[in-house]
Amino acid sequence: MRKSIALLLGLSLATLTACEQAPGNSGAASSDAASAVISEAVSDAAPATAETPAASSRDTTTEQRNVLDGFVDFSADTAGGSLKCARAAAVLVEYLSCADIDASTAADWMTDLTQDQRDLLDINWAGILANAQNIAADPASQTDLLSCAGVTTDFTGMxxxxxxxxxxxxxxxFTGKAG
Known part of the structure; x- marks a missing residue:
């Protein structure tokens, strides 16, 4: 199940990356990152004979960072920003439904951001958080928004x-505030 989710997560991130590239922008780095996510997700999804304790305790730092990277791939204060926040929130909720993002990993990821990326996180996080909270609280009420955002995950059964x-x-x- 985790391997399927990893594959879906990778494909979602790749789709987000591909959709966010505007004509005239250099998308080489984003395209390479999306390819790496897909490659990793596909290799994680390869058939396994039996899951061993070592396999279930593998390092998930890269997976966590890939989810977090989706928070700074767009600017919520631009056209379509609310739908982009909804997509990022959907990826986050899907990941958090079956795994954790360690606070130390999130803090390290945030420390590694450029100033431009930190600014994007500041702009985007409130919308991502609100959408994620709404999805977790009442997924059925978010179906129309998620559909408009291109999210096909059925959260109602999760x-x-x-x-x-x-x-x-x-x-x-991200904010120093628990609420």
Missing amino acids: VLTGVPDKLVILNTV
């Missing part, structure tokens, strides 16, 4: 009870 607490942790890392 267990999302742990997601709000995980969002509080991320919000504390």
